Amino acid sequence: MKILAIETSCDDTCIAILNTENNQFLSDISSSQIEVHRKWGGVYPTIAKREHQKALVPVLKKALMKAGLLSSGNSSIKISKILEREPELESQLNRFLSTYGIPDIDLIAVTVGPGLDPSLWSGINFAKALSLAWGKNIIPINHVKAHFFAPLILEEAPFPAISIIASGGHTQLIFSKNRNDHRIIGETRDDAAGECFDKTARIMGLPYPGGPEIAKLAKKETSKSISLPRPMINSGDYDFSFSGLKTAVLYKWNDEKEKDDSFKIAMAKEIQEAIVDVITTKTFLAADYFEAKTVVLGGGVSANALLREKFKEKGNNFKIILPDIDLSTDNAKMIAITAEYEYKKRGSVSWEKLKSEPNLKIS
Numbered sequence: 001m002k003i004l005a006i007e008t009s010c011d012d013t014c015i016a017i018l019n020t021e022n023n024q025f026l027s028d029i030s031s032s033q034i035e036v037h038r039k040w041g042g043v044y045p046t047i048a049k050r051e052h053q054k055a056l057v058p059v060l061k062k063a064l065m066k067a068g069l070l071s072s073g074n075s076s077i078k079i080s081k082i083l084e085r086e087p088e089l090e091s092q093l094n095r096f097l098s099t100y101g102i103p104d105i106d107l108i109a110v111t112v113g114p115g116l117d118p119s120l121w122s123g124i125n126f127a128k129a130l131s132l133a134w135g136k137n138i139i140p141i142n143h144v145k146a147h148f149f150a151p152l153i154l155e156e157a158p159f160p161a162i163s164i165i166a167s168g169g170h171t172q173l174i175f176s177k178n179r180n181d182h183r184i185i186g187e188t189r190d191d192a193a194g195e196c197f198d199k200t201a202r203i204m205g206l207p208y209p210g211g212p213e214i215a216k217l218a219k220k221e222t223s224k225s226i227s228l229p230r231p232m233i234n235s236g237d238y239d240f241s242f243s244g245l246k247t248a249v250l251y252k253w254n255d256e257k258e259k260d261d262s263f264k265i266a267m268a269k270e271i272q273e274a275i276v277d278v279i280t281t282k283t284f285l286a287a288d289y290f291e292a293k294t295v296v297l298g299g300g301v302s303a304n305a306l307l308r309e310k311f312k313e314k315g316n317n318f319k320i321i322l323p324d325i326d327l328s329t330d331n332a333k334m335i336a337i338t339a340e341y342e343y344k345k346r347g348s349v350s351w352e353k354l355k356s357e358p359n360l361k362i363s
Contacts, residue, residue: 003109011033012033013055014031049121056126074100083125113143120358124354140349150338157294157319189232193275196242203250226267294318300329
């Protein structure tokens with residue numbers, strides 16, 4: 001069975017094709033919007049939607065070509081009703097369908113939530129149109145579930161498991177009793193961890209995305225030191241809050257008269273350490289309490305080297321799963337991996353039933 005997976009929950013346009021018979025990816029293509037959003041210091045949903053509409057057909061063509069599935073012919077069905085509010089995407093896709101035949105795939109998987117609603121709809125409507133034109137059913141996928149579930153499928157991992165998903169849009173602790181039983185035990189009450197990295201980087205005049213920029217600066221040496229709070233680190237629950245840290249950085253930054261390189265390095269080090277301390281402490285408190293055998297780190301922030309190092313240090317009593325970097329950030333491979341499991345469990349749906357669910361929870 002071949003699954004074509006589409007991911008557009010935020011600002012990356014991603015398509016991957018998985019052959020489930022040998023668990024091999026035939027292709028994995030992404031188009032980043034970082035340069036587009038950099039001047040704004042963060043992701044603007046309407047701009048993200050526009051960029052997805054531009055990128056989806058070219059990314060699809062590259063994915064099919066790399067997989068050896070781009071065939072001549074045409075799909076004569078017009079998809080204008082589905083994409084009537086997205087004329088550029090409609091025009092591109094109709095040209096594509098009139099040029100190329102139905103590829104040898106069995107199912108389409110697409111992220112339906114959580115995420116930015118305009119971005120989600122771009123991928124969903126694209127999947128609907130392909131489903132109609134190609135006669136293929138769809139597997140709707142939860143983006144957050146894919147972040148922690150894909151690594152659990154790829155590695156033999158004993159249950160129960162605790163997963164921390166830390167990204168620009170999410171910071172959630174998830175307890176998995178087994179492969180079919182997941183529940184959120186803690187989440188951020190305000191800013192997500194990745195959002196805190198981005199916003200504090202913006203305060204310091206660093207470019208978007210902020211996490212990699214702060215991490216790069218924090219590697220440098222300085223004689224200065226700065227102290228910042230670790231919000232809710234001793235709150236007695238598994239929730240997070242990063243808005244107070246952002247505010248503390250703003251006050252420190254505005255109060256400092258000499259914002260030299262030493263000060264900036266010290267600030268970057270302390271921001272990173274504060275975020276990493278909170279995530280690590282909360283995650284392993286939960287792992288101890290729930291008697292977890294496995295701890296999974298996922299989401300874009302899981303690419304942070306210090307966070308990965310701290311998880312390894314704390315992991316003596318657990319199996320620690322740190323996904324490859326290409327599975328840390330938003331990607332279609334995790335959507336395809338999760339789709340195979342979801343299809344066996346729940347089956348697929350017709351395109352008419354698909355809708356965006358920006359606040360979708362774990363199930």
